[in-house]
Amino acid sequence: MPNSELSQGRIGWQRRTGRARLAIWFAWLVGVLFIVQCWDIMNAETIWDFVWDAPQQAGDLLGRMWPPRWSVLNRLWGPLWDTINMATLGTLLGIVLGAPVAFLAARTTTPSLLIARPIALLIIVSSRSINALIWALLLVTILGPGVLAGIIAIALRSIGFVGKLLYEALEETDASQIEAITATGATRGQRLIFGFLPQIMPVFAGISVYRWDINIRESTVLGLVGAGGIGLQLNASVSRLAWPEVTVMFAAILVTVIVSEYVSAKVRAHII
Amino acid sequence: MLTIRGLTKTYRGGDRALDSVDLDVPAGQLMALIGPSGAGKSTLIRCVNRLVEPTAGSVEVDGTMVTGSGTGALRLARRRMGMIFQEYALVERLSVMENVLSGRLGYVGFWASWLRRFPQTDVDEAFRLLDRAGLTGMQDKRADQLSGGQRQRVGICRALIQNPALLLVDEPTASLDPKTSRQIMRLLVELCAERSLAAIVNIHDVALARMFVQRIVGLRAGRIVFDGPPEALTDAMLTEIYGEEDWAASAPPADDETA
Amino acid sequence: MNGWAPAPLIANPWARWGFYSGAALYLMLALGSVQVNWARLAEGLKRGGSFVGAFAHPDFVSRAAEISEGFIESLTMTVVATAVGVVLAIPVGIGAARNLAPLPIYGFCRALIALSRTFPEIIIAILLVKMFGFGPLAGMLTLAFATIGFMAKLLAEDLEDIDEAQVEAIRASGASAAQVLVYAVQPQVMARFVGLSIYRLDINFRESAVIGIVGAGGIGATLNTSFDRYEFDTTAAILLLIIGIVMAAEYGSGIIRKRLQ
Incomplete structure (x- = not known):
């Protein structure tokens, strides 16, 4: 003071x-x-001693990583396709599961403040607390390695993200519009469709595309724990100490992430 | 006090905002600068303290060359020129006192200013100025809690605590209601007289300028087209400055009150 | 007859149907390329059931020493990484603000931010573990690097949005460049910067649970081990603790951020 x-x-x-x-x-x-x-x-x-050694190690590592072995790129198209599919299908599944949770969690739309809302909020916070990579670790143990585990891991993490942002948007909707729809004698479902949906559609679309972009980045590394995609190749090359291949994979990941970020930014700018 | 010779400013893209302006303002004179939007009023006063870098010409304040000096010398020169802004330009999240004392930044070192350790004489002067401007007891309010008129008073205090020889005032009343505008203009006139300051006041409101200043300079497209006392500013002259308009007609008095 | 239907989202019918069929084709191809081993899946579902069941009786005790060590590592890593990252993000953020920095510095800082933001933390962790050896120091450096990118980008955006009039006013009083930063710039961006730092603390804790998987210390390593040993009761305990800490941290940071306005 x-x-x-x-x-x-x-x-x-x-x-x-x-x-x-x-x-x-x-x-x-x-x-x-x-x-x-x-x-x-x-x-x-x-x-x-290892720490003081780090600059030398770094130099050594760079020396091994260069020149990149570009021929490995031919092996990467399949895994890249898997990576993009994991992100896209996972996002779709996450939206399908996350949107109802958001409706249960928002004060304005929840059917019951005492039961449904706390449960929905718990689902959201649990999903958000745990990184997709940990979900993948878990699912690979349960379902075995593969793209499916990756898709579900991405979806489980996306539920919380989509759910949180969407329920916040639902709570910020303009009450007078809802009131007007209610005044026409609309049912609960009609109120959702005519009152809430038009207000949150742009936000919803924006959130989805944004999460897709994040999911692309996450799905590039899910393979490290066995869930398919380019991360699987990366893990193999790292454990074989095939550093020239690792360089190419880093470059592939970098390009994929940058392209997805660009696409997402363009689409979001178009929506808003 | 202020001597301007051949001051020219050409913006990138070729807009010539000022075209070889010559101007002298003696100590103790309050001079109003009028002219249509885009005539170069704002550019002119910003070229004086080089917030805008002039393309050519010279500016001399109180015997010191402002143009052509290096960064350090420019800072010393800026201390002698107080500036007052249209939208007040207070640092909104700082307190009134911090805003006023920020006028002393050119005089104190970095660490002292960072720790807010200003010399006691500065603090005394700040309290005196706040009293004089009618802001007694307001020193600990945050700037964004004040009304427009109060903010402009803080802005005036900030400029005066620099102990300037020259005041550069950019549209001081453009965001204020008519009554507050007059109060602010009156305060400026009184303070300039008390401290025998030279001042350039950019102003839109010709009637307000006529009411308070001894000298009016009209600017049009970067050139001075009028320089004289308010009485000499005829309707013909206004047309010369602003373009064709029926200057004699005025709104009915009732509307004038609410305008 | 006057029919009415809501206007379609994409006006041009060719583009609309092209888009729909393209999307459908992609979905079919994508779903088709997902190979599912049904036998393995059926077996997995049983294991999944036992995992979900584990949440009913999480085991905090048998591996208590490892769990507490993992969490202490994660938490200390998070604190140090956030502190280091936030402090270093200030000069980088100022350097990445076009209105404050000269072009070469701007380019360098923007490149640093882009590098830090595009690569997932875990890839940075792999490299840093190779350089600095296994353990939380590598993890701390990973999180600090990610924090620099995150904080510096947001700080730079805030700095580019500041009210220039306030800067001009302070500059006009004869203030030096450093004084302009402290008097005109800092007050405008400080509150949000502190709020974001607290938010980043949350994120760093969550990430600290992940980078342990590649040997960068923290609870992730403990978690990974418990999976490998199929000790789902311990796994459940760790996950519940992570969720609890994240919830507590979010609640606490919400209160602090509200007090900062």
Whole structure:
């Protein structure tokens, strides 16, 4: 809090009172000590010889990665197609499952505030807390390796994302429009279709495309845990220490991600 | 006090905003600069403190050359020129006092200003100015909590605490209602007289300018087309500056109040 | 007869039907290329059932030492990475704001941001583990690198959106470039920057659970091990803890961000 005080008979001015200033310095001190403490705990088992060795390792790695073995690209088209399919089908499935959850979670549309809403919110937060890669790890253990595990992993992670953004949009809808539709004697379902849907459609489409773009990036690495796509090839090459191939795969991932980001940005700009 | 010679500004793309302007403003004179939008009023005062870099010509303030000086010298020169803005341009998330004291930034070092450790004399002066501008007790309010008139008063305090020799005032009343506009103009006139400051005031409202200043300069397409006392500003002259219009006709008095 | 139907989304009928059939064709091809091993799936469903069942009786105890070590690593990693990343994001963000930085610096900072944002964290983690050895230090560096990209991009956008009049006013008083930053720029972007840092803390914790899979320390490694051993009760316990911490962190950061306005 700012403060003006009388000191030695003159009006002085300081941004904060003495006590507030002290409290702020103290908070900074505690914060810095806390971070240093975390650093110490974290590095309890760090082997510093390896760390000091890092620049040399980095140079070594770069040396091995160059020149890239471009011929490997011919093996990558199939996995890339799988990657894109995992992202696209996973997004679609996530939307199909996430949209009803959003309707259950939004205060404005939920059938019951006491039962349905908390359950829907729990589904959303659980899905959001857990990265697609962990979902994939789990599903590969259950379903076996393959694209299917990847699709479901992407879908499970997308439910929370789509659900959260969509239910927030539903809660921000214009109440007077809904009121007008209700006043015509519309049923619950008609209210959804004529009152809510027109208001949230652009947001919904935007969210979906945005999530698709994120999912492309995520699905490039799902193969690391066995769920198909280019990550599978990457994992194989890394474990064989075939670094010239890894370079090509990095390049392929980079291009895929950039293209999907570009497409998503274009589509979203068009929607809005 | 202020001497401008051959000041020219050509923007990229070839727009000539100022065309070889010569102008002298002596100490203690409040000068109004009028002219249609796009005549170069704003460019002119920004060329004086080089917020806009002039293409050619010279500006001298209080015996110091402003044009052609390096970054450090420019900062020293800017300390002698207070500027007041149309939309107030206060730093909205800082308190009134911090905004006023920011006028002293050219005088204090970086670390002192970062820690808000301004010399006691600056703080005393800030309180004096706030009192003078009718903002007693407002020092700890955040700037975005103030009304338009109050903000402009803070803007005036910020300019004056620089202890300037020259005030550059850009449309001080354009965002204010008529009553507040007059109060702000009156405050400016009084302060300039008290401190014998030279001032250039860009202003749209010709009637308001006539009411308060001793000298009016008319600008059209980057050239000075009129320079004289308010009485000499005839309807013919206004037509010369602004273009054809029936200057004698005025709205009925009743409307004038609510305008 | 006056028929009426709602106007279609795509006006040109050729483009509309072209789009629909293209989408249908893609869906068919994509679905067709998904190979499903039904025998394996049927077997998996049973295992899936036992996994879902595990959530009813999560086992926090048998692997308590490993779990707590994993979480301490994840949390300390998250804190240090966020602190380091946020501090480094400030100069990078200023450098990536077109209205503040000269062109060469702008180009460099934008390239750094793009690099940090396009690659998934786990790929960065693979490389850093190769360089720095296994353990949370590599993970911390991964998260810090990702934080720089995220925070610097958003900071740069905020900086490019600031009110120039306030900057002009401070500059006109004779302030130096550093003083302009502190008096005119910082007040305009500070509150949102602090809010985003707290948000990034959340994200970093979630990511810290992942990068352990490739050996970069944290709870991910513990989680991975529990999968490999088919100890679903322990897996369930870890996942529940992650969800709980994320919920608590989101609730807490929501309160802090509200207080910052």
